[in-house]
Amino acid sequence: MATTMRFGTDADLDGLWDVFKTGFGATEQRRDQWLKGLDPQRALIVDGPRGEVAAASHIRPFRQWFGGRAVPLAGFSPVAVLPEHRGAGLGRAVTAGQYADLRERGEVIAGLFPASLALYRAVGFECAGSYVHRRFPANDIARIRPARPVDVRRGTVDDVAAVHRCHASAAPGRDGTVDRSTLWWEDRLPPDLDATMLYVVDDPGAPGELVGYAIYRHGTARAPYDYSVVVSEVLSNDPDVVRALWRVVASSGSQAPDLDVIGPAEDDLFLLADHAAPDVVRSEIRWMLRLVDVPGAVAARGWPAGASGRVHLAVVDEHAPWNHGTWILEVADGEARATPGGDGTVEASIGGLSSWWAGYAPATRLARTGHLRSADRRALVTMDGLLPAAPPVLPDFY
């Protein structure tokens, strides 16, 4: 089948719903909610021989924080191919086919939660962070104690806007965080708090503002218990506040012994809890990132204040030819730029460079896996010194 691609219009809504519903096993009841978040003009479509939408990718624009700066992110969500057209390269085609448009829009990075690493690695994505579902024994977490008294109160609908602001003010200090629109917040924290428990800690220095919050829901029970606790988010930059919030969230252990938590592979909880059962992981995936525009992405993120150095790169990128070639990367005073030229001391696949740029893997590690290659180990060590040591954390599945 010829792979002519085109962007969608409102006339494609039925076809897009069909391909995505089929791909993800969604029910008709979800149609309206799902279409609310869909912009057909951001859908790249391959038409099938009977006029059906045979394959499509859809972009949700976000801003993702790296080094204290919000970087325009094209979130691939979703990508799907009708069953009868699978295995012919359409999944790869509708993904890579978006890149030129993303670059034009200034979306210098793209991200996704992959169903298959191979599919997206083949078009330049690489691992950038982890997304782990754990089921902790609630009593392990309930033992966490703040060192000073913290007044945790039940939140109300009047606190919802302050929760949004609290998240937004924490974002610049947390690599990987994406800005949440009101629509995006609705799932995590419905404005009417329907079936949602909210606990908050007021900011003593700023009336109406919060220094932390915890959001959870009651989930299904494991016999013979009554319910479980499904944590949506616990967030604070104050160590005692975050401890106090976890203690409240996990305090229902007598009736709800299971605490479902989404977090990164190296969760802060391991630095807070005195005991964590070794068999808590339920599922573990990686999210992926791709630099759409190398110089744009290098300039867009913030870099650690004390880092400085220069590296000559030879970037290999067959799907975004504007990235392919030699670049001189210079980092100083929290800023960086990539300019064409240099002797290509470090050969980097676009995926390898993306994973490094995100802070997921240091250059010396990426050299072990073949994502980067260099005869000059010092160049790799220089690269390692340019980025923060901790990988980005993205708790928002899109």
Ligand SMILES: CC(C)(COP(=O)(O)OP(=O)(O)OC[C@H]1O[C@@H](n2cnc3c(N)ncnc32)[C@H](O)[C@@H]1OP(=O)(O)O)[C@@H](O)C(=O)NCCC(=O)NCCS
């Ligand atoms: C995943 C999906 C988009 C792949 O579409 P496709 O057109 O068959 O993909 P391609 O032909 O371009 O395949 C590219 C690579 O993806 C990987 N891949 C494809 N289907 C896969 C599967 N079912 N399981 C694991 N890997 C798979 C393979 O590595 C394949 O390369 P290969 O054919 O050289 O082995 C399609 O199966 C689908 O719509 N699935 C349901 C929805 C979904 O999972 N979407 C992805 C969400 S991130």
